[in-house]
Amino acid sequence: MERVEALVDVAAIGANVRTLRGRLAPGAAFAGVVKADGYGHGALTAARAAQAAGADWLAVVSAREARTLRDAGIAGPLLVMGALTPDELDLALGAAADVVAWTPEFLEAAARPRPDAPPARVHVKLDTGMGRLGTRDPDLATALVRRAVADDRVHAVGLMTHFATADEEGDRFMDEQLARYRAWAEPLKAVHPGLVRHVANSAATLRDPATHLDLVRCGIAIYGMDPANRDPERHGLVPALALRSVVAAVKPCARGESAGYGRRFVAERDTVLATVPIGYGDGWRRGLTNQAEVLIGGRRFAQVGTVSMDNVTVDLGPDGGGVTVGDPVTLLGADGGERILAETVAAALGTINYEVTCGLLPRATRRTVGAAT
Template sequence: MVLDLRKEFFRDTWVEINLDYLYENVTRMKQHLAADTSIIAVVKANAYGHGDLQVAQTALEAGATMLAVAFLDEAVALRKQGLKAPVLVLGATRPEDARIAAELDICLTATSKEWLCEVEHHVTSNSPLSIHVKCDTGMGRIGIRSIEELLEVVEILRDSECFVFNGVFTHYATADELDTQYFKYQLEKFEEMLNSLPVRPPFIHSSNSAASLMHPSSHFNSVRIGIAMYGLTPSLEIKDHLPIPLKQSFSLHCRLVQVKEVEAGEKISYGATYEASDREWIGTLPIGYADGWLRRLQGQEVLIEGRRMPIVGRICMDQCMIRLPHKVEVGTRVTLIGQQLDQSILIDEIAKHLETINYEIPCIISNRVPRVYVRNGKYQSVENNIMSLWK
């Protein structure tokens, strides 16, 4: 079946997620790792804005064996969408919600001894709760900070039939930097904590994408891959040092909805801040800051027929305008993020314009913008919050 996008939604703005690229990124990462190192695919925040179900399925097909999210809600959403693979909640969970996690076979993160003691009142041996213990080795976010507390936690886990001690992990603050001093300090601290354990659980993991790519010494037996799976570099600092190529799977497109010629001196958009300096062709795009195409992107270029052209005037809530070199037909495809012919606008370029990191960009493109999935080179499916109410 070939999907006709114009029948799937009534608005000419959409994100394309190339699942073939995502599959390739996971496969390349798998080849880069030792054969006995497993991949935990990080699909929190709706898979960094890419779509949790589609990304999770593709990552599992490519060889990931576990999924990780930030919150229990996200894990429940994966289960409700039919995913049966192991799921780990990386963030803190309310103790009273642990029962739900146990019932749905969702693994939770133990962040302290107090938390674990509290959770014990909410779970039973009929439906034991799987636990990964988080060690805070220097991120300063969540987790156990001392060997004494770690040993107490492990003792509780081993003595109670309500728990399964399934993993231990930590998270690095500077794995994406070329200066490895603090990274090494954290790694040593984690090794010290591991060496104190009377028994080791099945899963030991510390590496995010950056550490997985740059530091084999930190792989242990599993790694947690987020940003690299989506084909993005963990930081600009290590971009030229990556051992494997990555392919950006996220792109953003729309179609021109109006094209007009304006006279010199005519103004464009709120505040009338842009004034045509000559006779100019102006095109209107159906995307604005409510879609996450933020006002600060004024001046950013977009692609039409492989050529760059600038956004002029203020970006509105739902629309913005671009200056065209000549008349272009209404309905012409415009690429805001992605490739056309030999030109590309990478997420890194948008992040630079917004003075932020690439992680933020796919996350902020709102769910008003439909996600269209490409698999085996073809449009495969569409995820669209608004239209799902219509269908």
């Protein structure tokens, strides 16, 4: 193995897609969200696994993400959900991707004829409470839909919004957003039944079938992580990424001796330390200083001392735990009967599981295991 490997289980992604699709309300299609390099898992790996498991659509945020998928031979409906500059709009449409509009100016730019490109496929976005992209004005959103329907230079495809609190269980703001969305979208759907209504992210998909409508957009859950940052097992989801390194050195550390920058660890007893060659240069955050555990040989050991760019240290205890140079080290994933979840690491960092896997850097080599099914 290499010094740091992120092992991506293709079969797990497929299993998660099938689990989520099995929960959909009748008639709802499924979009696998593979933005941010597939949430750190590899966009192409995730896209192929999701499609093999029955994903009807794929979704990304940037035009370049869409172009990368197309250049790799990924076909099928593809939605670019993010804001686009004029050059990025050309790139997205050149990749035969759908785009999202919420201003007359953007819609007009999308309608501009482009050589060798079909009419732009547009989804209009109403901001029902997220407060970021989209228009808060339902009348303007309606006017944009009607204009797109009437303009043969564009093709009106979808009506969308984005929930702000779907992952906060017990919160009712999602219901308010859904009501605002329905008040806007249902009259348009009645007149134009071909329009695709979509509002649900992973959290909403798992939380309430009323949000499924015509299409759901699932991201974090297809990678086997819990949108509410609890245990993915409760939803039948299987984590798809394991982060592993290797023991590079084992040495005694006497009481009073230290390890790492700033002497953030000073031994309170004679012990043995292992050095593991992973650090924030690989995306293992410095905030995990004295805050994480690793698995070696199916046993838990505390990570101690400052996380540096290239190394961390692990306290093996006075007897050394039977650990030797070359032993595999699991920082995320399972080893024996033990496991470390992205949700656990996120809690130690005071963040969310999304950031744990998205934050893994290119120096952590991605390697696929399993097979798409």
